[in-house]
Amino acid sequence: MIYADNAATTKTSQTARDTMLRYIDEIYGNPSSLHSPGQQADAALWEARGTVARCLNATPKDIYFTSGGSESVNQAILSATALGEKRGKKHLISTRFEHHAVLHTLDKLAGQGFEVTLLEVYHDGIVRLEDLEKAIRPDTALVSVMFANNEIGTVQPVAEIGRICRERGVLFHTDAVQAAGHLPIDAMAQNIDLLSLSAHKFHGPKGAGVLYARKGIVLTSLIEGGAQERGKRAGTQNVPAIMGMAAALEEACRNMDENNKKVKAMRDRLVARLSAIPHSVVNGDLNNRLAGNVNMCFEGIEGESLLLMLDHEGIAASSGSACTSGSLDPSHVLLAIGLPHEVAHGSLRLSLSEYNTPDEMEQIIQAVPRVVAYLRDMSPVWDELQKGEREYALQ
Amino acid sequence: MLYSDKVMDHFTHPRNVGKMEDADGIGEVGNAKCGDIMRMYIKVKDDIITDVKFNTFGCGSAIATSSMATEMIKGKPIAEALALTNKAVVEALDGLPGNKIHCSVLAEEAVKAAVKDYYDRHGIEYDSCVFGDCEHCPQCDGA
Numbered sequence: 318m319i320y321a322d323n324a325a326t327t328k329t330s331q332t333a334r335d336t337m338l339r340y341i342d343e344i345y346g347n348p349s350s351l352h353s354p355g356q357q358a359d360a361a362l363w364e365a366r367g368t369v370a371r372c373l374n375a376t377p378k379d380i381y382f383t384s385g386g387s388e389s390v391n392q393a394i395l396s397a398t399a400l401g402e403k404r405g406k407k408h409l410i411s412t413r414f415e416h417h418a419v420l421h422t423l424d425k426l427a428g429q430g431f432e433v434t435l436l437e438v439y440h441d442g443i444v445r446l447e448d449l450e451k452a453i454r455p456d457t458a459l460v461s462v463m464f465a466n467n468e469i470g471t472v473q474p475v476a477e478i479g480r481i482c483r484e485r486g487v488l489f490h491t492d493a494v495q496a497a498g499h500l501p502i503d504a505m506a507q508n509i510d511l512l513s514l515s516a517h518k519f520h521g522p523k524g525a526g527v528l529y530a531r532k533g534i535v536l537t538s539l540i541e542g543g544a545q546e547r548g549k550r551a552g553t554q555n556v557p558a559i560m561g562m563a564a565a566l567e568e569a570c571r572n573m574d575e576n577n578k579k580v581k582a583m584r585d586r587l588v589a590r591l592s593a594i595p596h597s598v599v600n601g602d603l604n605n606r607l608a609g610n611v612n613m614c615f616e617g618i619e620g621e622s623l624l625l626m627l628d629h630e631g632i633a634a635s636s637g638s639a640c641t642s643g644s645l646d647p648s649h650v651l652l653a654i655g656l657p658h659e660v661a662h663g664s665l666r667l668s669l670s671e672y673n674t675p676d677e678m679e680q681i682i683q684a685v686p687r688v689v690a691y692l693r694d695m696s697p698v699w700d701e702l703q704k705g706e707r708e709y710a711l712q
Numbered sequence: 713m714l715y716s717d718k719v720m721d722h723f724t725h726p727r728n729v730g731k732m733e734d735a736d737g738i739g740e741v742g743n744a745k746c747g748d749i750m751r752m753y754i755k756v757k758d759d760i761i762t763d764v765k766f767n768t769f770g771c772g773s774a775i776a777t778s779s780m781a782t783e784m785i786k787g788k789p790i791a792e793a794l795a796l797t798n799k800a801v802v803e804a805l806d807g808l809p810g811n812k813i814h815c816s817v818l819a820e821e822a823v824k825a826a827v828k829d830y831y832d833r834h835g836i837e838y839d840s841c842v843f844g845d846c847e848h849c850p851q852c853d854g855a
Contacts, residue, residue, distance in 0.1 A: 617769065618769065619747055619748065619769055619770050619771055619774070621771035621772055622723070622770065622771050622772050622774075622775055625720075625723060625772045626724075629724055638747060638771065647747065657745075658744075658745040658746075658747075659744035659745055659747075662744075662747040695726070695729055695767055695768060695769075695775070696749075696767060696768070696769040697740060697749050697750070697751040697767040697768070697769055698744050698749055698769040699769070700731070700751075700767060707744075
């Protein structure tokens, strides 16, 4: 099986696995216990906090361990809005193509009297700073913009957004789930107040994440019942997963340049060859983009059947079609960058990691055009497009 | 697993897929905006559906339900094809996930639309209530 769905999750690295086993087999104390095994585990967590902080250029005390990206995002947004509400600030700014962890949390807040402005992301999938400047109001409590998009991989101007937010006195949260371990992050220099990340996107284990909250930002607990994580997240920490996460993040950051160079070369080859398929489009800006992300639409076919057919051919990929989302609408990300529904249904995301090989790319390059042609041959939409009874949306 | 083995079999090896140049009736249902369109072609002789083909734009279950529906009506009298329910198609496929049931509805509607087109083309009178409204898929009306 060729695994090309690394934006969904990654294979756990040997380093993370070995680290985790040590904290399962040997150092199994409860970090809250006062005896030596407990204190050993607590010391390990502080070591992990230090490692994560170094990777983000943050202070270890500002690193909170959570169950993953969604929890971190929820806590970041609910904390910032609680702080804002105390000062009468009930306006929130985000973007149209955030992950649902952000958008659904904002929906909930909108139902509680907050006003939400979602910034356009345009055809290239990049937020415009002038739009942000205009959207900020005296009562804006929070700006939440993702570091890099999970579907199309476009990287946002985080440092500039951070600068604007700092100047205007607005808290800035970034969902860095896709970026951590893949792009340089500097919480200080980029003026990031709150940041969420998830371990399993950089070869760490599932079920562990980080919420970074700059000193002075008081977090609201989502889980009550204990003094863990400085009283902001009750529950005994998942020490093995946290240690595996720290080890994986350290490794990813150390090898970032080398990995990105390798992955980008494979990605560029896929893009070059797959764009030769007629009536297709690569979605999102190609320069400001995660090294491993390919996202394309093929007119006249539907994404779920494309992805199942590729799975049948031994390639694991993803699609933003309605059928894979469990709703009737195709990906909100693809609609946000202006694709018509019927085109957005035919999307394919291939997301690579350094574990992929150039030989696997050649197999993908063989398989995708064959499967697209097979499904088009079966498609009444393609038939109508070819006969001129329907107009092509993609040239 | 999202789909049953039977669904995957019909998806990966669809029966009766293709176009039919000399069809006696063609039915098309669904729309591209919603992500699925089925087109069904039938050949009729002495009130028997002697051949059937389909073209489908849609997800795995849309392709599988089309394929199964064609198998269930091929060689059958028209009356039997008109009696085909989406429930029967779902059962024949050993079930579909809840959010895919509308694909089986489309398959039932495609069969009916093809028969209606056959009746219309050949000036055969029929009770229009049998066919209901096939102009759009109800699932998408709210979308």
